[in-house]
Amino acid sequence: MKKITFIFLLMPHLVFAELILEITQGSEDPYSVAFLNFEGSRKITDQINDIVINDLKRTGEFKIYNNSQILSVPNNEEEIQYDEFKLLNIDFIISGAVVSEEKFNLSASYNIYDVRKEKKIRTSKVFGIPNKIRQLSHYISDGIYEEITGLQGVASTKILYVTELNKNDKSLFRLIVADADGANEQILLQSSEPIISPSWSPDSKEVAYVSFETGMAKVFIQNIASGKRDLVVTNSSQISSPSWSPNGKFLSLTMYQDGNAEIYILNLKNKNLTRLTKHYSIDTESSWSPNGSKIMFTSGRSGSPQLYEINLRKSNAQPKRITFEGNYNAKASYLSNGDGIIFVHRSKSKFQIALKYFNENFVRPLTESKLDESPSISPNGNVIVYAITENEMGLLAGVTLSGARFRLPAREGEVREPSWSGYLR
Amino acid sequence: MFNFKKSFIKKSFNTSVIIVFLSSCSSMNITEETVYDGGIKTVQASVTKETTLDYESRAIFTNATVYFEFDNYNLTSKSIQTLKSAVTAMKDNSSIKITISGHADERGTREYNLALGQRRAESVKDYFALNGIDTSRLGVKSYGEERPLMSGSDEKSHAKNRRAEIN
Numbered sequence: 001m002k003k004i005t006f007i008f009l010l011m012p013h014l015v016f017a018e019l020i021l022e023i024t025q026g027s028e029d030p031y032s033v034a035f036l037n038f039e040g041s042r043k044i045t046d047q048i049n050d051i052v053i054n055d056l057k058r059t060g061e062f063k064i065y066n067n068s069q070i071l072s073v074p075n076n077e078e079e080i081q082y083d084e085f086k087l088l089n090i091d092f093i094i095s096g097a098v099v100s101e102e103k104f105n106l107s108a109s110y111n112i113y114d115v116r117k118e119k120k121i122r123t124s125k126v127f128g129i130p131n132k133i134r135q136l137s138h139y140i141s142d143g144i145y146e147e148i149t150g151l152q153g154v155a156s157t158k159i160l161y162v163t164e165l166n167k168n169d170k171s172l173f174r175l176i177v178a179d180a181d182g183a184n185e186q187i188l189l190q191s192s193e194p195i196i197s198p199s200w201s202p203d204s205k206e207v208a209y210v211s212f213e214t215g216m217a218k219v220f221i222q223n224i225a226s227g228k229r230d231l232v233v234t235n236s237s238q239i240s241s242p243s244w245s246p247n248g249k250f251l252s253l254t255m256y257q258d259g260n261a262e263i264y265i266l267n268l269k270n271k272n273l274t275r276l277t278k279h280y281s282i283d284t285e286s287s288w289s290p291n292g293s294k295i296m297f298t299s300g301r302s303g304s305p306q307l308y309e310i311n312l313r314k315s316n317a318q319p320k321r322i323t324f325e326g327n328y329n330a331k332a333s334y335l336s337n338g339d340g341i342i343f344v345h346r347s348k349s350k351f352q353i354a355l356k357y358f359n360e361n362f363v364r365p366l367t368e369s370k371l372d373e374s375p376s377i378s379p380n381g382n383v384i385v386y387a388i389t390e391n392e393m394g395l396l397a398g399v400t401l402s403g404a405r406f407r408l409p410a411r412e413g414e415v416r417e418p419s420w421s422g423y424l425r
Numbered sequence: 426m427f428n429f430k431k432s433f434i435k436k437s438f439n440t441s442v443i444i445v446f447l448s449s450c451s452s453m454n455i456t457e458e459t460v461y462d463g464g465i466k467t468v469q470a471s472v473t474k475e476t477t478l479d480y481e482s483r484a485i486f487t488n489a490t491v492y493f494e495f496d497n498y499n500l501t502s503k504s505i506q507t508l509k510s511a512v513t514a515m516k517d518n519s520s521i522k523i524t525i526s527g528h529a530d531e532r533g534t535r536e537y538n539l540a541l542g543q544r545r546a547e548s549v550k551d552y553f554a555l556n557g558i559d560t561s562r563l564g565v566k567s568y569g570e571e572r573p574l575m576s577g578s579d580e581k582s583h584a585k586n587r588r589a590e591i592n
Contacts, residue, residue, distance in 0.1 A: 128460035135460045191470030194571035196535050213470040216566040227466030241536045261540035282540040331534040
């Protein structure tokens with residue numbers, strides 16, 4: 001096989017293939033919210049209005065009314081005619097303004113009014129900087145979301161994913177971090193060799209991933225801010241499928257030194273390796289339970305890929321089979337409350353994202369296309385982002401707890417392997 | 426269909442967020458926070474070049490490829506025919522070292538396919554070893570589904586992609 005090695009110029013600030021957000025379906029019973037345009041210079045407020053409205057819509061939990069869809073636009077708190085909003089069945093009113101706009105300081109404030117209670121329930125201020133209007137807006141979205149729903153918002157979190165561009169028979173793989181809405185893409189790593197299985201450290205300051213740059217699959221850890229990166233284990237065989245323990249002290253890995261895929265746990269401090277599985281069939285795709293006491297993994301030991309769980313607190317614990325439905329169940333991750341798992345499930349000839357609660361003996365399919373994979377759950381447990389294949393191209397899609405669906409197709413190239421960060425705010 | 430159990434997550438805030446509850450207005454939330462701005466550094470992977478090929482000795486059997494069934498790593502009788510001539514060439518020229526790369530089609534998960542590709546390469550390695558080739562001459566690795574020969578989503582493309590390449 002002919003191997004091509006070439007160097008790409010480093011262009012970290014180049015504007016390139018940004019993901020485009022499409023909201024395909026909303027919740028059946030959303031909160032109705034009047035979002036009054038922010039006050040301040042249009043150059044800034046237009047952006048804030050757009051970003052916040054999109055963030056709220058994407059959760060699937062809001063129906064948004066803008067200035068032209070309400071009976072009268074109040075200029076201040078005293079002018080709010082609550083009866084008018086009640087006529088439109090609006091639950092909450094949001095108003096806001098850019099309060100300071102200087103060279104190094106851009107701050108905004110916002111208020112939330114409860115229409116039924118006829119009173120202001122929140123007033124907030126966010127301090128930012130002028131070239132980070134998106135982040136400022138995401139903070140506003142999250143404040144609104146948590147005030148109204150009681151759940152922490154994820155607009156200010158990030159998504160990690162891999163893109164592949166093919167030009168003149170050459171491939172360019174990129175590991176990219178972007179805002180949860182797909183905007184503000186920044187490249188963490190680029191390579192002419194494949195990159196797979198990216199995953200965030202629990203503090204979201206580092207990422208682990210598999211890169212083929214040395215000629216075979218190897219696991220690296222990279223610091224996001226400094227770019228410093230290390231091979232986690234140096235040996236001559238391939239290593240893959242990294243997953244961080246919830247306390248950030250361990251990394252579970254698939255190692256191939258025994259001639260077969262087996263799961264090991266690496267102590268990141270002293271580099272000690274502990275073997276977790278021992279079976280002649282494939283064991284891979286490990287993932288930790290939220291409290292770190294159990295590991296779920298994919299094993300071929302029954303003759304087809306199925307999910308198994310192993311209890312780390314019991315010595316010599318035997319893996320317990322979790323899935324029995326169909327002949328392909330793989331790549332699981334735990335729900336944030338630990339009550340169940342999401343994973344890739346084959347139904348007839350389709351690979352879908354599915355959910356299984358531990359107290360139920362059936363699988364709930366969540367997605368409907370043909371080649372869905374790599375599900376990742378948002379830190380509030382409310383949204384699942386996953387990879388789909390459409391017209392032989394990879395792109396990202398999402399589904400929320402409330403039933404809303406969205407897609408993040410790229411303008412150029414394939415997008416795959418999404419991984420959701422923890423909270424950054 | 427999509428029926429999650431609603432779980433409310435305890436709100437937690439890091440140090441950049443200050444929540445002040447005013448006593449005069451007991452039910453209103455007043456917050457102030459500063460946008461956190463973490464930097465990002467782009468890294469360029471320096472790809473390792475494969476060792477220079479010795480074309481003279483390799484010309485005996487370049488690009489031998491064997492194919493597999495879905496989710497399976499057993500050698501077919503057709504594959505064994507292909508490997509027989511490779512074994513002969515290996516015996517005739519003891520200086521040849523080979524790398525066996527296993528591959529999978531796009532269906533299923535990437536990591537499981539990486540493991541499956543590795544098992545396919547191991548099956549080929551086992552055949553060479555059983556036929557008297559020293560394992561020090563046999564390198565094994567997998568590309569999983571990352572390096573397809575054909576890009577289509579039909580069975581014809583899938584069959585071409587489920588393979589082990591010897592070179």
